[in-house]
Amino acid sequence: MIRNVHASRLIEMHMSHIYPVNDYGPLMPGLVMAAVAIFHVFLAQFAVGGGFLLCYFQWLSMTGRNQYAKLFVHGYFKVLVMISFVMGALTGVGIWFTSIQISAPTIGEMVFNFHWIWATEWSFFCLEIVAGYCFYRYHDRLTDKAALTLLVLYTFAAWASLFWINGILAWQLTPGSWVESRSIADGFFNPSFWPSLFFRTIVCLTLASLAGCVLVNMIPNLDRPAQQSLVNRAAHLMAPMVAMPILGVWFLMAMPPDSRGWVLGGSPAMMLFFMISVGASVAIGGYAVIGLWMQRLYINGATATLLLLLAFGATAGGEFVREGSRKPYSIRHVVYSSGILPEEVAELRRIGCVSNDPFPLMHEPGLPNETVTLGAKVFRRQCAVCHTMEGSNAVAHLTESWDADQMRMNIAKLQQTKPFMPPFAGTPAELEALVSYILWVQDDRPSEYAVSEDQAVLQQIAKWMDEAGTQAATVTSMEREKR
Amino acid sequence: MNIFPFNLEPSLCFYVVVYVLTLVLHAIFMTYVLAGSIYLAWASMFPGKTAIVRARSPLAEVLRDWMPFALSAAITAGVAPLLFVQIIYRQEFYTSNLLLGWRWMMVVPVLIVGFYLLYVVKSKLISQWSLAARGAVTVGVAGCFLFVAFCWTANHLLGIDAARWPDVYATGAVVSSVVSLASRLMMWVSGAFPVMCMLALWQLVYYRRRATDVASVDRQHSGPQFVSEIRVLARMGLGGLALSLMFATGYAFTLDAQIRGEFISDGIVWAPFLVVGGVFQATGWFRLLKSEGDSFAIRVLISVGCLSMLVAVGFLREMLRISKVDLTVVNASVKAAAGVGGFELFVGFTILNIGLMAYCIRLVNRRTTGE
Numbered sequence: 001m002i003r004n005v006h007a008s009r010l011i012e013m014h015m016s017h018i019y020p021v022n023d024y025g026p027l028m029p030g031l032v033m034a035a036v037a038i039f040h041v042f043l044a045q046f047a048v049g050g051g052f053l054l055c056y057f058q059w060l061s062m063t064g065r066n067q068y069a070k071l072f073v074h075g076y077f078k079v080l081v082m083i084s085f086v087m088g089a090l091t092g093v094g095i096w097f098t099s100i101q102i103s104a105p106t107i108g109e110m111v112f113n114f115h116w117i118w119a120t121e122w123s124f125f126c127l128e129i130v131a132g133y134c135f136y137r138y139h140d141r142l143t144d145k146a147a148l149t150l151l152v153l154y155t156f157a158a159w160a161s162l163f164w165i166n167g168i169l170a171w172q173l174t175p176g177s178w179v180e181s182r183s184i185a186d187g188f189f190n191p192s193f194w195p196s197l198f199f200r201t202i203v204c205l206t207l208a209s210l211a212g213c214v215l216v217n218m219i220p221n222l223d224r225p226a227q228q229s230l231v232n233r234a235a236h237l238m239a240p241m242v243a244m245p246i247l248g249v250w251f252l253m254a255m256p257p258d259s260r261g262w263v264l265g266g267s268p269a270m271m272l273f274f275m276i277s278v279g280a281s282v283a284i285g286g287y288a289v290i291g292l293w294m295q296r297l298y299i300n301g302a303t304a305t306l307l308l309l310l311a312f313g314a315t316a317g318g319e320f321v322r323e324g325s326r327k328p329y330s331i332r333h334v335v336y337s338s339g340i341l342p343e344e345v346a347e348l349r350r351i352g353c354v355s356n357d358p359f360p361l362m363h364e365p366g367l368p369n370e371t372v373t374l375g376a377k378v379f380r381r382q383c384a385v386c387h388t389m390e391g392s393n394a395v396a397h398l399t400e401s402w403d404a405d406q407m408r409m410n411i412a413k414l415q416q417t418k419p420f421m422p423p424f425a426g427t428p429a430e431l432e433a434l435v436s437y438i439l440w441v442q443d444d445r446p447s448e449y450a451v452s453e454d455q456a457v458l459q460q461i462a463k464w465m466d467e468a469g470t471q472a473a474t475v476t477s478m479e480r481e482k483r
Numbered sequence: 484m485n486i487f488p489f490n491l492e493p494s495l496c497f498y499v500v501v502y503v504l505t506l507v508l509h510a511i512f513m514t515y516v517l518a519g520s521i522y523l524a525w526a527s528m529f530p531g532k533t534a535i536v537r538a539r540s541p542l543a544e545v546l547r548d549w550m551p552f553a554l555s556a557a558i559t560a561g562v563a564p565l566l567f568v569q570i571i572y573r574q575e576f577y578t579s580n581l582l583l584g585w586r587w588m589m590v591v592p593v594l595i596v597g598f599y600l601l602y603v604v605k606s607k608l609i610s611q612w613s614l615a616a617r618g619a620v621t622v623g624v625a626g627c628f629l630f631v632a633f634c635w636t637a638n639h640l641l642g643i644d645a646a647r648w649p650d651v652y653a654t655g656a657v658v659s660s661v662v663s664l665a666s667r668l669m670m671w672v673s674g675a676f677p678v679m680c681m682l683a684l685w686q687l688v689y690y691r692r693r694a695t696d697v698a699s700v701d702r703q704h705s706g707p708q709f710v711s712e713i714r715v716l717a718r719m720g721l722g723g724l725a726l727s728l729m730f731a732t733g734y735a736f737t738l739d740a741q742i743r744g745e746f747i748s749d750g751i752v753w754a755p756f757l758v759v760g761g762v763f764q765a766t767g768w769f770r771l772l773k774s775e776g777d778s779f780a781i782r783v784l785i786s787v788g789c790l791s792m793l794v795a796v797g798f799l800r801e802m803l804r805i806s807k808v809d810l811t812v813v814n815a816s817v818k819a820a821a822g823v824g825g826f827e828l829f830v831g832f833t834i835l836n837i838g839l840m841a842y843c844i845r846l847v848n849r850r851t852t853g854e
Contacts (some may be wrong), residue, residue, distance in 0.1 A: 017574050019574075019577055019578055019581055020578065020581045020582055020648070020652045021581075022581060022584045022585075082602070085555055086555075086595060086598045086599065087595060089555065089558050089559065090558065090591050090594050090595050090598065091591065092562075093558065093561075093562070093565070093591055093594075094591035096565065097580065097587060097588060097590065097591060098588070100577050100580045100581065101580065101581060101584075101587075101588065104577035104578075104580075104581065107569075107577075108569065108573050108577065111566060111569045111570065111573075112570065112573075112816075112819075112820055112823070113823050114823075114825070115566055115567070115569075115570055115820065115823070115825070116823070116824070116825025116826050116828060116829045117825050117828070118566050119563060119566060119825075119829045119833075120825070120828050120829045120832045120833070122559075122562045122563050122566070123829070123832050123833040123836040123837075124832070124836060125559055125562065126559055126560075126836060126840065127836040127839050127840055127843075129555055129556065129559045130840040130843050130844070131839075131840075131843045133552050133555065134843045134844065134846070134847045137552075137847075138847045142846075142847065146846050146847070149846060150843060150846065150847075153839055153842075153843060157836070157839075182823075183824070184823055184824040184825050358648065358649040359648075359649055359652045359653075360649065360652065360653045362652065362653060
């Protein structure tokens, strides 16, 4: 075993509590999660960066460096409140709800291990709301110094929220020495904490800067030179983008080698999203450096919106990579992406993964026999978080070129067939049932369907499963390296 | 000590206390929004025949002005109990979330719609709209929050009814007893009014004294109108109190006899808080209804009564829920959670942030250019 078994996980293991699984039609649940998460991250980072931008512009106004800055501050803050206070806060709650829908064991472990960090973040969130609302409601009556103080407190609180959440999110990918020590400090200040924090802070500044450029173009009765002066000032917040390549490399180096491998070519989808993120960031950074600083160009509303959309693309790509590179885990060494715990695998191979599943099958009518029905249940328990049967990331499609024996072996040795997949966590009979279910779907769901009852097949499956072992490929390779 | 929650294991007792206290904080803002939105819908639909229509009354103006912030505060304050409920009732909470499925996932978009509609209701623009349009928007806002209230009530009831989970998954029928759900939901909805009235009372008095912030409120804060508004609050406060008591009694009869017995034995310590809270509030509201103005003492009496009842209801609610879970599992899980560390961090930063929040409020009270 790579580490001691954690108390909470032992409890969960012994209880083998099975959560009901909801069907999202052709959408795999992971996509639903990704959509909500990307939207929230974009808004939340905009809110953090917005604070920095407002502090800067308030300072410009107070020191007489830009006579239009105050006009911008008052207009921008209204937008910030309407977007981040409403959508940002609620999509944050939405992430929590969606996480529960997708993988209750994953969010459960995150909350379990870091609930006081989360509660600390909550206290900063309260400060953010109070400082923000005080400014929003009274800014036109406040002295300049008081306004700046409120903006600084708002920004401090918003960035602190990022600081705390960043630790928990980074822990999912790189738990580091926490795996052995179980120290909350080790888990929080994990290997990817700092590069991730700095990188996200720069993303925040960039998003706020671009949104600022859009907003400058929307301020009524502002002439072109005034707009240009504001745009050039807003663009200053994009200056830290020059550090992005270094931070990106730092982050990549902090990633586990297998995860880095997926991003750098091991997984075409992840490589593609990584390149989208890098490409969009280069385009924005290039425009900022050459256009806005060196040539001091004006940027109109349409261009600013386009750049903001590019930034959304970069955020989406980055978040997809962050989520995807954790595979086969949702929390590295703690929970598999299927929601099954690594310590559970051996036991589930003995007792079966659906033997105590109390929930009937709802979304697969006309199952022809008990074996195929069992297979459908196994699919729901082990595959449905990341796959559909015939929709997105469809198992029926992914396996259509395999014959039955090949399918049996590939699933029995799943972590070796595809190292970003977790090991199969069920009995040989359940694996055979899953194969039957997939073949039945591939054969267009006939009303009568013959299944194999050959004991030799089950024995062969058991042999393959034993050969592959119960651990993830990443763990096996790490142990091999240690030896 | 056989008094809930002190009869629980120390770790569980600690988390239950933290959960209830944060839930009460959330409930203060949540009830303001829920009852406030219902009042605004009613005021829009039935403007009355007085000189100042209900929708333009000082109470309606104050509610319109502060409800977006109150919703923001309710959501923010709601994060903490949402966190601790996952520590105490992990399996029950997650399972009921999943069983509610799309209804649960609708909570967030519905809240977003409700939030933006609150800003529409607050805007000057809406006063130019027709009565029907204004009514539709305010009813829409109230509908959004009632839907969220329904989802939370259904979630709670599902969480304490593990035997029904497979059946609910198969049929999608999340409501097992309409009487149970309706009485519990109505208990919270009607109970929201006294809390909202208590907060609005403080606000109206504050505006009357400061006479600076909301122009229309200031104008209408002359004696007779103010007294009339206070009486409206008193009637709503008393009515809400009586209705919540009635629905709570109805809900109690939907519980198992054994659970009711436990309520009486283990929960007896909370009965005085309920009774005293109710008596304080009723006395305060009656005094306001009969007199020509208010006093600081009456407001304090009502506020103490409100808080006392909220805390008592919070603990009794958890007593019922904990009686439905496997305590062996919950105790072990919560004990393990208590060992992960970080509590000192939370206490330290929370003290700092409370200080900074107080500083923000002090700042806007003192550092305005007009002063």
